[in-house]
Every structure is written in C-alpha cells, then in structure tokens.
Amino acid sequence: MTTKIVNVSELKINLASLMGQLEEEGIPLYVIHHGKPKAVLVKYQEYEAILQKLEDLEDLLAAKEALLAPESEAITLDEYEQRRKAKIHR
Numbered sequence: 802m803t804t805k806i807v808n809v810s811e812l813k814i815n816l817a818s819l820m821g822q823l824e825e826e827g828i829p830l831y832v833i834h835h836g837k838p839k840a841v842l843v844k845y846q847e848y849e850a851i852l853q854k855l856e857d858l859e860d861l862l863a864a865k866e867a868l869l870a871p872e873s874e875a876i877t878l879d880e881y882e883q884r885r886k887a888k889i890h891r
Contacts, residue, residue, distance in 0.1 A: 809833070829843045863881060
C-alpha cells in the first residue's frame, strides 16, 4: 500500500491540495509533528467503513462471549448496549 506522509506545517499550507489528492487517489495521508505520527486522514467513506467493521467485530465478540457465558451471567440486549456505549464514551 502506498503511503503519503506530511508534517503539520505542510498540511497547513497545502490542505486544499492534499485533500484533493486524498479524494482523487484514495491514499491515506499520515500527519507527523516533530517526527512523530499524530493523525491519519482517510476518505470519509473509508472511515465510516472502518467504524462499521469495528462495530461488527465488537458485536461478534459479544455474541461469542454470550454463548460461552453461564446462563446466570446472561444480560439483555439493552444492558449490553448500555455497557457498550459506556465503554465508547470513556
């Protein structure tokens, strides 16, 4: 996979151009500051797809854990959603 790396100064100066390249080429843009990675810019659709995959994997893990848990430890779907939201908002 091709990698494009820019520092924060270059990002500030060339943001519009870099965003255009990102949209056209689809190559993630790694942003560094003082030589250390600080952010990754990806197309919005890719970001949403990553979030969806992560949510799906969390759901699969929860289902697997539920199947392995003793009946006395079972929780409702509402309880699961509340716990999941609490973990996300930490």
